[in-house]
Each structure stands twice: as C-alpha cells, then as structure tokens.
Amino acid sequence: MTRLFNDPADFADEATDGFVAANARWVRKVHGGVARSTTSPDGTVAVVIGGGSGHYPAFGGLVGHGLAAGAALGNLFASPSAQQVAGVARAAEHGGGVLLSYGNYAGDVLNFDAAARTLEAEGIPVRTVRVTDDVVSAPADRAHERRGIAGDLCVFKVAGAAAERGDDLDAVTAIAERANERTRSFGVAFSGCSLPGADEPLFTVPEGRMAIGMGIHGERGIDETDVPTASGLADLLVDKLLTELPSGVAVDGSRVVPILNGLGSVKYEELFVVYRSVQRRLADAGVVIVEPEVGELVTSFDMAGVSLTLFWLDDELEELWGAPADTPAYRKGGAVPQQPVPSEVLEADVVAPVTLGTDESRIAATRIATAISAVRATIDVHADELGRIDAVAGDGDHGIGMQRGSTAADAAAQDAAGRGAGAGSVLAIAGDAWSDKAGGTSGAIWGAALEALGRVLGDTSRPSATTVADAVHAATEAVLAFGAVPGDKTMVDALVPFDQVLTARTAAGDDLVTAWSAASAAATTAADATAELLPRMGRARTHGEDAVGTPDAGAISFALITAAVLATFSEK
Numbered sequence: 001m002t003r004l005f006n007d008p009a010d011f012a013d014e015a016t017d018g019f020v021a022a023n024a025r026w027v028r029k030v031h032g033g034v035a036r037s038t039t040s041p042d043g044t045v046a047v048v049i050g051g052g053s054g055h056y057p058a059f060g061g062l063v064g065h066g067l068a069a070g071a072a073l074g075n076l077f078a079s080p081s082a083q084q085v086a087g088v089a090r091a092a093e094h095g096g097g098v099l100l101s102y103g104n105y106a107g108d109v110l111n112f113d114a115a116a117r118t119l120e121a122e123g124i125p126v127r128t129v130r131v132t133d134d135v136v137s138a139p140a141d142r143a144h145e146r147r148g149i150a151g152d153l154c155v156f157k158v159a160g161a162a163a164e165r166g167d168d169l170d171a172v173t174a175i176a177e178r179a180n181e182r183t184r185s186f187g188v189a190f191s192g193c194s195l196p197g198a199d200e201p202l203f204t205v206p207e208g209r210m211a212i213g214m215g216i217h218g219e220r221g222i223d224e225t226d227v228p229t230a231s232g233l234a235d236l237l238v239d240k241l242l243t244e245l246p247s248g249v250a251v252d253g254s255r256v257v258p259i260l261n262g263l264g265s266v267k268y269e270e271l272f273v274v275y276r277s278v279q280r281r282l283a284d285a286g287v288v289i290v291e292p293e294v295g296e297l298v299t300s301f302d303m304a305g306v307s308l309t310l311f312w313l314d315d316e317l318e319e320l321w322g323a324p325a326d327t328p329a330y331r332k333g334g335a336v337p338q339q340p341v342p343s344e345v346l347e348a349d350v351v352a353p354v355t356l357g358t359d360e361s362r363i364a365a366t367r368i369a370t371a372i373s374a375v376r377a378t379i380d381v382h383a384d385e386l387g388r389i390d391a392v393a394g395d396g397d398h399g400i401g402m403q404r405g406s407t408a409a410d411a412a413a414q415d416a417a418g419r420g421a422g423a424g425s426v427l428a429i430a431g432d433a434w435s436d437k438a439g440g441t442s443g444a445i446w447g448a449a450l451e452a453l454g455r456v457l458g459d460t461s462r463p464s465a466t467t468v469a470d471a472v473h474a475a476t477e478a479v480l481a482f483g484a485v486p487g488d489k490t491m492v493d494a495l496v497p498f499d500q501v502l503t504a505r506t507a508a509g510d511d512l513v514t515a516w517s518a519a520s521a522a523a524t525t526a527a528d529a530t531a532e533l534l535p536r537m538g539r540a541r542t543h544g545e546d547a548v549g550t551p552d553a554g555a556i557s558f559a560l561i562t563a564a565v566l567a568t569f570s571e572k
Contacts, residue, residue, distance in 0.1 A: 002194055002195065002196040002197075002198075002301060002302060005196040005197060008195070008196040008197030008198075008400065009400060009403055009404055009407070011053075011076060011196040011197075012053040012054075012073065012074070012075050012076050015053060015056075016029065016033070016034070016053070016060065016073055017029070019034070019056075019060055019061075019328070020034060022328075023328040024037060025037065026038070026063060026064040026326070026327055026328050027060065027063050027064070027328065028341065030070070030087060030088055030091035030092075031083070031084065031087035031088070031091070032072050032073070032080055032081070032083065032084025032085060032086070032087035032088045033050060033059075033060065033070060033071050033072040033073040033080065033084060033087075033088045034060045034063055034070060034071055034073065034088070035063065035069065035070035035088060035091040035092040036063055036064060036065075036069055036070065036092065036341070037340055037341055038065065038338035038339060038340055038341065039338070039339045039340070039341055040069065040094045041166075042094055042096075043094065043095050043096045043166075044069075044094045044095075044096045044163055044164075044166070045096040045097055045099055045162075045163040045167065045168065045169050045172045046069035046070065046089065046092040046093045046094060046096065046097070046098045046099070046163070047067070047068050047069050047098075047099045047101060047156065047159045047160045047163050047172070047176075048068065048069060048070045048071070048072065048085070048088055048089045048092055048098055048099065048100050048101070049062065049063075049068045049070075049071050049072075049100075049101050049102060049152070049156050050071050050072030050073060050074070050079075050080050050084075050085060050088065050100075050102055050108075050112070051072075051073075051074060051079060051080070051102055051103055051105075051108060052073075052074040052075060052076060052077040052078045052079060052080075052397075052439070052440075053073055053074060053075060053076050053077070054076045054077050054193075054299075054300065054301045055216060055298050055299050055300065056296075056299060056329070057296070057297060057298075057299075057328070057329030057330060058152055058153070058297070058298045059071040059072070059073060060073055060328070061327060061328045061329030061330065062153070062156055062327050062329065062330055063327055063328070064325065064326050064327030064328065064330075065164065065324070065325065065326045065327070065336050065338055066157075066160055066161055066164050066323055066324050066325030066326060066327075066332070066333075066336070067156060067157060067160035067161075067325045067327050068156055068160055068327075069092035069093075069094075069160075069163070070088040070089065070091060070092030071088065072084045072085040072087075072088045072089075074107075074439035074440065075397065075400065075401055075404055075437075075438065075439050075440065076195055076196070076397055076400060077195070077396070077397045078107060078397050078401045078438070078439045078440030078443070079102075079105060079107035079108040079110070079111050079112075079439050079440050079441070079443075080108075080111060080439050081111055081435050081436045081437070081438070081439045081443055081444070081447075082110075082111045082112075082114035082115040082118065082435065082444065083115075083432070083435065083436040084111075084115075084436065084439065085100070085111055085112050085114075085115035086118045086119055089115065089119055089124070089126075090119075090124075093124055096163070096168065096169060097124065097125035097126065097127070097168075097169035098119060098124060098126050098127075098169075099126075099127050099128075099129065099159060099163070099169065099172050099173055099176060100112050100115070100116060100126060100127070100128045100129075101128070101129045101130070101131065101152075101155055101156060101159060101176055102130060102131065102148065102152075103130070103131050103147055103148025103149065103152055103216075104130040104131060104132045104144075104145070104146060104147050104148050105147055105148070106441050106537070107439070107440040107441035107442075107443075107444065108130075109130065110441055110444045110482065111439065111440075111443075111444055112128065113128070114444065116128060127169055127170070127172075127173040129155060129159070129173060129176040129177055129180060130148065130180075131148030131151055131152045131155050131180055131183075132144060132145075132146035132148060132180060133146065133148055133149060133150070133151025133152075133154075133180070133183045133184055133185040133309060134146050134147045134148065134149045134151075134185050134186070134187075134213075134215070135184050135185065135186050135240065135241065135244055136186060136213030136222055137213075137215070140244055147215060149185045149187060149215070149261075149309075150185050150187075150216075150259055150261040150297055150298040150307045150309045151180070151183040151184070151185045151259075151309050151311070152298055153259065153293070153297050153298065153309075153330075154179050154180075154183045154257065154259070154309065154311040154321075155176050155179045155180050155183065157320070157321060157325065157330075158175055158176065158179045158317055158320040158321055159172050159173075159175060159176040159179070160325065161320040161321075161323035161325070162175045162176075162320055164323065165323070175316070175320065178314075178317065179311070179317060181246055181247070182246045182249070182311060182312040182313070182314075182317070183309060183310070183311045183312075184241050184244060184246075184309070184310050185241075185307050185308065185309040185310075186213070186237055186240045186241055186307065186308055187213065187214060187216075187261075187263070187305055187306065187307030187308070188210050188211060188212050188213075188214070188233065188236070188237075188305060188306055188307075189205060189210070189211045189214040189263065189303055189304060189305030190205055190210055190211075190227060190266075190304040190305060191204065191205055191265075191303065191304040191305075192204055192205065192303060193263075193264060193300050193301035193302050193303035194301065194302060195301070195387070195396060195397070195400065198384075198387070198396070200388075202391045202396045203391070205224070206224075208226060208227055209224050209225065209226060209227065210224065210225055210226065210227045210228070211223075211224055211305075212224065212225060214303075214305060215300075216263065216298060216299075216300045216303075230270070230273045230274045230276075230277060231277040233274055233277075233306065234274050234275075234276075234277030234278045234280075234281055235277070235281060237278065237306075237307075237308035238278055238281040238282060238285075238308065239281075241308060241310045242285060245312070246312050249312050251285050251286055251287060252285070252286035252287075253286060253288065254286075254287060254288065254312060254313075255287075255288045255289075255290050255312070255313040255318060256282065256287050256288070256289060256290065256310050256311060256312050256313065257289075257290055257291060257292060257293070257309075257310070257311040257313065257321060258275075258278055258279070258282060258289060258292045258293075258308065258309070258310055258311075259292065259293045259294075259297060259308070259309040259310075259311065260274060260275045260278060260292070260294045260295075260306065260307075260308055261293075261295070261296065261297045261298055261299075261307045261308070261309065262295060262296045262299070262305075262306060263296075263298075263299050263300045263303040263304070263305035263306065263307065264296070264299045264300055264301055264302045264303040264304065264305070265302045265303065265304045266304055266305065266306055268294075268295060271294050271295065271306065272294060274306065275292070275294045278308065279292070290313060290318060290321070290322075291321060291322060291332075297330075324336050326338070354416050354419050354420065354421035354425050354429065355422060355424075355425040355459050356420045356421065356422065356459070357420065357421060357422020357423060357424075357425065357459040357460070358422065358460050358461065360460075360462040361422035361423045361424070361457075361458070361459045361460055361461060361462065362417075362420060362421075362422060362423075363462065364422075364457070364462050364463055365416070365417045365421055365422055365423045365425070365426040366417050367568070368413065368417070368423055368426050368427060369410075369413040369414050369416075369417040369426055370568050371564075371565045371568045371569075372406070372409055372410050372413040372430055373410050373413075373414070374564040374565065374567060374568045375406050375409075375410070375561050375564050375565065376406040376407055376409070376410040377564070378560050378561065378563070378564035379399075379402045379403050379406045379557065379560070379561075380403060380406075380407075382399070382557070382560055383399035383400060383402065383403045384399060385399070386398050386399035386402060386553050386556065386557055387399030387400060387553075389550055389551065389552075389553040389556060390553040392546055392547055392550040397440065398442060398553040398554065398557065399553070401438045401439065401440050401442050401443060402438065402442060402557050404437045404438050404439075405433075405434040405435070405437055405438025405442065405443050405446055406438075407437070408433040408434055408436065408437035408438070409430040409431070409433050409434040409446075409450070410430075411433070412429050412430050412432070412433035413426050413427075413429065413430040413433075415429075416429040416430070421459070422458065422459025422460065423454070423457045423458070423459060423463060424453075424454035424455060424456075424457045424458040424459045425454065425459050426454070427450045427451070427453045427454030427457065428450065428451050428454040428455070430450055431446065431447045431448070431449070431450025431453075431454065432447060432451070434446045434447050434450060435447025435448075441482075442491075442554060442557075444482070445479055445482055445491065445554075448475075448478040448479065448481075448482070449475040449476075449478055449479055450475070451478070452471070452474040452475040452477070452478040453471045453472070453474065453475045454471075455471075455474065456470050456471035456474045457471050465506045465510070465511060465512040465515060466506050466507070468502075468506070468512055468516075469502045469503045469506040469507075469515070472498070472499055472502055472503075473499055473503060476495055476496065476499040479491065479492060479495055480492065480496075483537070484537050487533065487536070488533075488535065488536040488537045489530050489533040489534065489535040489536065489537070489547065489552045489555075490535075490537055490552055490554055490555065491552070491554035491555050491557070491558045492555075493526055493527070493529070493530050493533070493552065493555050494523040494524075494526045494527040494530070494555040494556075494558045494559050495523070495555075495558055496526075497519075497522040497523055497525075497526040498519045498520065498522060498523035498526075498558070498562060499519075500522075501515075501518050501522040502515050502516060502518075502519035505518050505519065512569060513566070513569045516562070516565070516566050516569060517566055519562065520559070520562040520563050520565075520566050523555075523558060523559040523562050524559040524562075524563070526555065526559075527551055527552070527555035527556045527558065527559040528551055528556075529551075530551045530552040530555045530556075531548070531549055531551040532548065532549075533547075533548075533552070534547065534548060535547050535552070
C-alpha cells in the first residue's frame, strides 16, 4: 500500500512539486506538468508526452535533452486535462511544432485531441502518435485499439532523438509511428496496487498465483496461473511476444531492444534473475540484442509485476535508440552541455475576466454556485465508495477524480459569482475548472456538460423551468458526442432518462422542483440498473464480466449529483 501522503487528493500535485524541486537541473513546473528547464534551438520539434500520475519515471522523469520537451501530468491514473496538455505544449514549443505522444487510453485520447485542436487554432502545428504496444489488450487485427504500457519509452526515445538532431515535425512523427509499429509488450502481476489513502488494492491475486495481461492503471489481468520460476516467467514472456512479430521482421538475425520493466515493487535483483533467462531465450531464437534496459521505467505505484517489451530495430531506429539522452530518470551516452532557460521565463497567474450578468442572471448565478457547492459536498462524502465501485473492473480513480473536479468547480463558481458573473458564465468557468483539475474521461465530460448548460442559460435573464430543461438537453447532447450510448454502462445510462423525464415534465407544466425531482428519481433507478450491464466503453470493457453485479460509478455519481442539486432547489 501507499504509506506516505498528506491529503490523498493533493498527492499528485505534491509529488510534482517535490519532483521539480529535486530535479531543477532538467525540469521546471508549468501549468499542467513540467517542461525542460534548458533551452532548445529555434525550430526544434517539441515532443510532448504525458498521462496520469503514478507511473514514475513516466512521464515527468523522461523530460530532458534527447527525449521529451515536456510532460503533461494528470491526476492519479487519470489523463491530464486538455488545458494541462495545451499548457505544457505552449511552454515546450520552440517554433517547430508539437508531437503529442501518449498511451492509447480513452481519457488521454479525448483530452490530448482536444488540446491539439486548441493548439492548432492558435497556429501551432500538431501531430499525434498513440502508443499501442500491449498485445493482450486487443487482437492483432485491432492493434489500433491496444493500450500503451512500457513500450511508451521506445516511441518517446526515438522521437526525442529525431527532434534533437533537427528533423522536422512530419519526419519526427513518421519515426514515432514506425517505432510504435515495431514495439510489442506483455506483462504479469503478483499483486495489485493501492492508491494513496486506500485501504485495499485495486485488485488482488491469490497467494501463489499470477495475473496475466494486467494494465498499468490497476486493471486486473485477463487470466491467472501459478507463479512460475524466474526462468519459467522469462519463457512465458518471450514466447508470447515471439508469436506476433512486426510486418517484415523475421526472428533469426533481427535486432531487438528488450526492456524488462518492473511495475513498482519487484526488486531489481529479481528483474536481473529474470533477464538472465530472457537474454538466453532470445539468443537461442537467433535474435541480436541491442542496448537492453532492465529496471523501473513505466510503473503502477506499488504493483508487484513485470512486463517485457521487444522493440524491433532497423538501422535508423538503432541509431536513434543509442543517441544521447539526459533526463532525471533516463540517461544514455555522454552528457551534452545545456543552457538553462532565462530566469524571466516564469509562469504568471492570470485572472480571467468574467462576463457580468444582469441582476436576474446574477441571482441565478448565486443559486448555481450554491448548487455546485452541494455537488462538491456530496462527492466528498461518496468519493471512497465511488472509487471502490470503479475498481471492480476499472482503475479505481473515479472518486478522487470527481472530488478534484468538483472541488475546483466549486472554488471557481464562488469566485465568478462573487465577481458578478451571470449564470451562464459561472457554469462555463466552473466547467473549465472541473475539466482542468479532474482530467480523465470524466473531467472532459463534466467540463463539456457544464459548458453546454451555461451556453443555453446565458447571462441576461432568470432561467425558466423550460430553459433549464433545454440546457440539460444541450448538456446531454454534449456528453453523447463523446461516443457512449445507453446500454454501454456509463454515465449516459443515467443522464438520458434524466433528460427525457425533465423535458417531459416541464413540457407538461410542472415547476422546476417537481420536474427535477421526478427526473432525479429516474436517474437513480437507471444508475442502479447499470449493475446488470456489460461495459462496452473505456478500460472496464476488457474485464466486462467482472463488472456485472456492480453499477457504473459514473452513472451513480451523476444520480447523486442530481439529488444534491435538487436539495438546493427545495431549500429555496
């Protein structure tokens, strides 16, 4: 378990602060994560990587000469928000454009893609390469659906080296894509990991057994077997990866980088014992081994587990893999002298202006701010339970993500209302804060929903019951745009009935409290009913059977929120 922390909700931020304080030679803190504290020539492509916290040395530990220009750091096991990604990219960019590269997870895709659109609208060229190396997460004919694990390092390293030698954005992107196509990984775990403050791990493995094919966010394996010897594990890992080779690669005579990765609590000595057999097994197959890596490179908090990555080289990829790199956690070759960024390159806190509302709208804004405070309080009470529900088939971060998002939204809403913002602006500002601080899929979804609510309510009048129903429908459409439909076992399963009932009851002439009460009851019933559904979206879909019997955490949190808002209506 994770033993050393203050407030679990602050763990990721405090870890980043400590990391930067200990590594100022390489990195500086920027909005959303870290960027190099050293200069790069004008026109250099910025390779910006990122993902959730809890995987050190990924992702911040890989920022420095010859590797990444910046890393967006999300909450624990949650993707960074679009605002975070864009903030890091702006700080790292030097006029050559930005390559965004990250593991292929739903929340990361949503937020990195949104950041890419923002950056391109600002005139910054952007390309994207998603890492898809985990062979057990989808079959070979659907390799684009696979998740990224320790193969991240291979893609990031050669892309960073290509950027360092002066390649343009399209060339760096092509190299990263080729590296991803030639990288395969496979992992096992002997125990799950625990988030800070949690009493139980995200999953357990029976004594003497081993989970096969787990993820790096606490996702349990897809199979289980007895724990083998070190040599037996090496055979299992190597044999699995040799059954699926990149196009055009033959085992005998091919060059490969083996990366034996510890996931958090397997000792280095144990890794070396396993690697001894990995090396022999690969040599017996006729493979030529090039500059292997053994150690903790992409971790999962305190998980006891091991993964093997095989990175199949060509001449150019071998040159780039061997190129110098100097980062807090990964160094290769001789040190290259670097110049620090000028001292005046500092972040400035900017207070965004608000749109002043009419008197009627400002009264509504105050009530909306009160409702958001109630949402925050409800999430605080239920955060642990939401995390427990999410851990059944997911990564257990839903409670803490919702807590961070609602807390940020509450503070932003109170500030905006206090400065005279109208109802629509308060919601938009709260949504931006929620998305920024929560990260992950839920952060992006709630940010979009609150923005849509605010867009319809506006800043000029007191919303009627019908206007509120119209705003909720707009928010529903914004959420559905992310791709989920009823039956997928997501928040949508509670949101759509809520929207339908609210619209029908207000159209029939019910006042807002009566209509909202009926809609909230429908959402609660629908959320409870998700227990019988198989998940078809997100990380939980790879462990669908495990989720049957447990409701969806996103649907439950939505129902709780509707009830909390109803209580503030009733008080008035």
